[in-house]
Amino acid sequence: MSENSGRDSIKESLKKKVKEQLKEELKQELLDEIYQELLEEESQFTEEISGLIKSKMRKGQKSERAETTSTPKEESKIKVSIKALLKVSTHALKYANENIPKEEWVEVIGLLAGKLNKNKMLSIENAYPIGHGDAIHVQMNEQRNTKTGYLKAYEESRKSNLFICGWYHSHPNYGCFMSDEDLYTQSEYQKHWKNAIALVIDPYQIDGTSYGFKIFRADLNSGKWYSIPFELKENLDVAVIPKLVNFINPIVDGHAIFLEYDEE
Numbered sequence: 001m002s003e004n005s006g007r008d009s010i011k012e013s014l015k016k017k018v019k020e021q022l023k024e025e026l027k028q029e030l031l032d033e034i035y036q037e038l039l040e041e042e043s044q045f046t047e048e049i050s051g052l053i054k055s056k057m058r059k060g061q062k063s064e065r066a067e068t069t070s071t072p073k074e075e076s077k078i079k080v081s082i083k084a085l086l087k088v089s090t091h092a093l094k095y096a097n098e099n100i101p102k103e104e105w106v107e108v109i110g111l112l113a114g115k116l117n118k119n120k121m122l123s124i125e126n127a128y129p130i131g132h133g134d135a136i137h138v139q140m141n142e143q144r145n146t147k148t149g150y151l152k153a154y155e156e157s158r159k160s161n162l163f164i165c166g167w168y169h170s171h172p173n174y175g176c177f178m179s180d181e182d183l184y185t186q187s188e189y190q191k192h193w194k195n196a197i198a199l200v201i202d203p204y205q206i207d208g209t210s211y212g213f214k215i216f217r218a219d220l221n222s223g224k225w226y227s228i229p230f231e232l233k234e235n236l237d238v239a240v241i242p243k244l245v246n247f248i249n250p251i252v253d254g255h256a257i258f259l260e261y262d263e264e
Contacts, residue, residue, distance in 0.1 A: 054095040066183040069224040078197065078215055079123040084112065087127040088168050089212065089245050092203040093174040094130045095174030097249075104132030105172045111150070112199060114158035114165040122195065123233060125162055128153035166197035169214075174198045176214040180224040186218045186225065199227060 052085060087109070096105035110129040114122050130149045157164055171177070178186065182198065189196035200215045206212035214226040 004071070005091070008240055021188050027099065045262055065177045067222075067224045069219050069226050070224055071226045071228065075217075075226075075228055076119075078228055078230040079121065080211075080215075080230050081123070081125050081233045082236055084124045084127045085211065085213075085232070085241070086244060086248060087129065088199065089203055089206060090130040090248050091127070091132075091240075092170035092172065092201050093245065093249060096170065096203065102173075103163055107170045107172065108132040109169040111153045111164050112166045112169065112197065113153070113160070113162040115162050122165060122197070124165065124197075124199075126160065127168060148158075150233055161215050165195075166199065168199035168201065171200055171202045173202060173204045173219050174210075176205070178216050178218075183218055184221070186216065187223075190220060198225075203245075206242050206245060208242050211238060211241065225245045 008206070047111050049134070091108045091110060095108055105175065108129065109131055110127055112124050113126045114124045115127065116122055132152070154164060167185070169182070177200065186196070186198045191197070195217070196220075197214055201213035203212055203227065211232075215223050215230050217228055
């Protein structure tokens with residue numbers, strides 16, 4: 001009896017180990033499968049967004065203003081960091097400024113990254129410049145099977161514990177509004193996250209009395225857009241912003257903002 005009992009005990013122990021091993025293998029296979037699905041979903045999302053942005057940049061002309069609607073009462077005020085503001089502003093001015101003939105001015109486009117506080121209020125923390133004018137198409141074709149600017153932006157935002165909360169583009173010297181084309185692009189963002197936002201900047205409205213941009217969201221039911229209230233995250237007088245942008249612009253163009261007196 002004791003010998004049989006010992007054999008049974010060994011069998012049960014082996015069965016238990018095999019079961020545990022199978023469970024671990026199945027668990028790992030399941031995790032790998034879920035991870036792959038998430039990667040495919042993210043890849044599909046970035047492909048959709050890159051397609052929308054390419055379409056936007058391909059046209060590159062002034063569009064008709066889409067219909068507006070009133071801002072819902074439940075919309076919370078969005079906070080915008082100075083870092084995000086300066087990156088968007090300098091990106092817009094790099095391709096539309098007084099040193100470039102006006103007929104050669106082009107729009108810029110990029111992604112916005114943010115976070116939600118405990119009250120679910122959105123704070124835009126960073127901006128990722130993606131492209132301008134028709135140049136984005138060359139970039140997309142060259143990087144078709146490699147990391148694109150979109151994937152890099154996603155990776156960078158994750159490293160900072162942020163998430164892509166929307167997009168931005170510029171309307172150099174023709175105002176902050178949403179065109180029919182912009183509204184379509186925005187609606188696609190909101191299909192992935194209902195609270196996604198669009199920031200439109202006209203850098204020539206940065207005059208010391210205005211931040212030069214507005215934030216919008218689409219009403220998917222009516223096919224109209226509305227503005228979202230916002231405020232700067234940090235305490236900064238709006239009158240100082242043009243001076244900051246002008247100070248930073250040489251850096252954006254690759255020039256030193258100052259040299260020591262014995263440097264050439």
